[in-house]
Amino acid sequence: MVDDLNPDVLVVGGGLIGLATAATLLERAPGTSVTVLERDVIGRGASRHSGAIDIPYFRTALHRQLVETSWAWHEARGAQATAYRRQVPMTWYVDPGADLQSHVATPLARGAPGAPPGWRSPDGVRELVGDAFVIDPEAWCHVLAQEVTRSGRGQVVEHTTAVALDERPRGATVTCADGRSYSAGHVVLTLGPWFPGWSERTREWSAARGLRTKRVFGLNIEVDASLRANAAVGWPGADIYFHPAHAGGGYRLSLRHDEWDVAPDAPHAMADIVLERASGFLDPLLGKGHWSVSGHRVFVDTYTPEFEPVIAPCMALGGRVTLATGTHGSGIRLAPGIAELTARTVLSSLEQTRGVA
Ligand SMILES: Cc1cc2nc3c(=O)[nH]c(=O)nc-3n(C[C@H](O)[C@H](O)[C@H](O)COP(=O)(O)OP(=O)(O)OC[C@H]3O[C@@H](n4cnc5c(N)ncnc54)[C@H](O)[C@@H]3O)c2cc1C
Missing domain, CATH: 3.50.50.60 (FAD/NAD(P)-binding domain)
Known part of the structure; x- marks a missing residue:
């Protein structure tokens, strides 16, 4: 007891x-x-x-x-x-000259199917495929x-x-x-x-x-039914990750934007620049008009x-x-x-x- x-x-x-x-x-x-x-x-x-x-x-x-x-x-x-926690196949976008495998703890495959049909990779990146999970x-x-x-x-x-x-x-x-x-x-x-x-x-x-504390920005995204798939994409060079939510059919997008020394109890608003970068990534990936923002999650985490x-x-x-x-x-x-x-x-x-x- x-x-x-x-x-x-x-x-x-x-x-x-x-x-x-x-x-x-x-x-x-x-x-x-x-x-x-x-x-x-x-x-x-x-x-x-x-x-x-x-x-x-x-x-x-x-x-x-x-x-x-x-x-x-x-x-x-x-x-x-x-x-x-459930598994989701992950396509990594790798910038020219970048070495991703030495930063990933599980093997990655080349030339595997990659992101789902209808999703268009950013220009100039290599695609590697591996496992991830959503929680x-x-x-x-x-x-x-x-x-x-x-x-x-x-x-x-x-x-x-x-x-x-x-x-x-x-x-x-x-x-x-x-x-x-x-x-x-x-x-x-x-x-x-x-x-x-x-x-x-x-x-x-x-x-x-x-x-120090820093703001972390997350967007909830809805995607047209024809483009939905149990698939995640990550682009370490751009610090962008897009993946399904654990449940409910929606997606999550996280984008880096640095705002330091923010108190957790302060009000937290979405930044316009993050929304612009979201469009800059998702318009080419899914096509303009095929996705929408349904909410956001903005809070703080600690960094060393x-x-x-x-x-x-x-x-x-x-x-x-x-x-x-x-x-x-x-x-x-x-x-x-x-x-x-x-x-x-x-x-x-x-x-x-x-x-x-
Ligand atoms: C938008 C966003 C997206 C993120 N996405 C991811 C992701 O995809 N993958 C990932 O791995 N991580 C992600 N993170 C980071 C992750 O959420 C944090 O790293 C993690 O939650 C930190 O956990 P914690 O237990 O340290 O902090 P917290 O979850 O903040 O827990 C600290 C707890 O302490 C309590 N507390 C504070 N003061 C006191 C007190 N005086 N007395 C008693 N209790 C107190 C608080 O109420 C709180 O519950 C994201 C974070 C954000 C904000």
């Missing part, structure tokens, strides 16, 4: 990174109890706004490890994963929350905002806006884009480390100068506090890999504490 206010590990932030971390901790450490605190309801932060495409693309060695661990994590869950982040959050609570050692506490964190000799105490305090042997902060602005110390730490997540003790907040952030608009697809590394960091810290007790 979980001691309501004194779990072994307290995870603050019930987005996909926090929930995947809690589920992984419970799986890896059978004697450990875990509580997740979420200020809203689970999955209502950045995770809710994601498209979400799960591609095997990586930039660095750590990134590759996160991609491979994440794909293996879903595969190990078998049929359970089909509730929130329903909300459904996945609920699957993870069930895993946590069904373990009998985990709980998810919603509508509870953490406002302060104090280190104590063998753990840390988190105080919440409602006056309750949770004391744990270790605290994991998975606050997503709320982390940099959460407190004076996280502000200073983020500024020193170069951790190294282009990879931070999964590490956060000494500015104390030796018993681990941080998992810096998700670069890819936190859904990297969540299990980030969770595995975070769980490893937390469990080794707990071991050390128990060792000296």
